[in-house]
Amino acid sequence: MKELTLLFIILSAKIFSQTSFNVVYEADYKLQYKSQKGNTIAKEDAFALLINEKESYFKNMNKYVGDSLRYENKLNDKSDINEHSKYYTFFRENIGTTNGKIYVTAPISNKNFKYEETNDIDWKLQNEYKKIGNYKCQKAITKKYGRTWIAYFTKDIPFPFGPYKFNKLPGLILEVYDENNDYHYTLYKFGKRKYTSKSANMNTDAKLVDKSKIFDYQRKEIGDQNQFNDVIEDKETLNMLRKKSADKAKNYNPIELSIY
Template identity: 80%
Template sequence: MKKNLIFFILLSLKLISQTSFNVIYEADYKLQYKMLNINNAKLEEAAFALLINEKESYFKNMNKYVGDSLRYEKKLDDNSSNGKYFTPFRENIGTTDGKIYVTVPISYKNFKYEETNDITWNLINEYKTIGKYKTQKATTKKYGRTWIAWFAKDIPFPFGPYKFNKLPGLILEVYDEKNDYHYTLYKFGKRKYLCKSANMNTGATLVEKSRIFDYQRKEIGDQNQFNDVIEDKETLNMLRKKSAERAKQFNPIELSIY
């Protein structure tokens, strides 16, 4: 019992601090999402990579995936956060059977948190074909939304995009009932390599999730963010008003912590 406890503690420390990830398969997803909770909100797109091996997965935005690889190889400056490799989806998400590990840079500092991997699904007797795979429907309530997933038993990995997992097959499609966030698999295949730049934020500070939950809304609504660049008071007040409005309209993927 004691040996098992020590093993799981060491495993947790390894997963939460690791730089590299042993990849056997890679699943790439397209996300269509609405960043604002308003009528006729603009539908935006982003791409993500899900790195998979037999016991765990690692999920990150494709721009961050490529940018971090270039930074690791010293082909891109460490401070190059804007431009071609910018993304509003900054989290690195590692998933094991028992835990989900998240690292995220916020305001030039790196933070990390972990949460229990306790997602539960209702399997529905509905099926559809996605690409060449027969998939089954499943639903769950998580993070303040109701989610619908389609998974393929023919791909026997219990993983999926973002924090969605624990189904008897890879999740090929998952979306919330309002269709604000819709992930769709567009590529899957064997890769078998060591991704040395999986987590570039190994010095992140461990905090409770509640401390940094909804951090993007807080960043958007920060009334002091323009103080150092705008001197005109009228312009400053206008920008402050707009940022406050945008913060109220912000539509994150997680509406609640659990």
């Protein structure tokens, strides 16, 4: 049994270091989020969850489309900057999920990093139900990454996956949000999509690091006091931008408030 477990871990690690991912179903989610403390109006973004019988792969929709174009060389260094900007996203992570592990690749400041964490999310099922679309959904609650999360899943779609790193429920998660409603995922499309996504992970050169090394990297990027040095010469404007960056970093409200 130990040998089989070790083999599964090795194969899983190999799967998520490769470029392609075999897709059987695709679930698309809308995210409404407040990335700054005190925000009253939520921003919105879209994500794709690629699913097969054993794993899932989650990435931002803009990145999903942009990476597909890059793989086909329809978007490259010669492309217009406006074309590249169409596929920019603040959410750059690729997230692969198996029963035992979660694999994350994060492009940071023109370098690629990756980390692994144990897939140990612990849900408490609630005797509460509601209908989402045509699906009967049950409520579940967990405490993870410094927040309390509420999820609704359906056994009508028997895949134990969901958006971001949320999984391990007896059915697909159709909705999940934190108790402050800072981050709110909602399924808007689900269907069979049997194909191989050859551009699922375009960052196969990523360096493996401990999660603590890159945790909260976006706050550090936002607050980088040197990010405007090469593009702004006026000192007054530069100081103003630096102050804004410092304020944004101070009030940054990430999806994960803690590592675990």
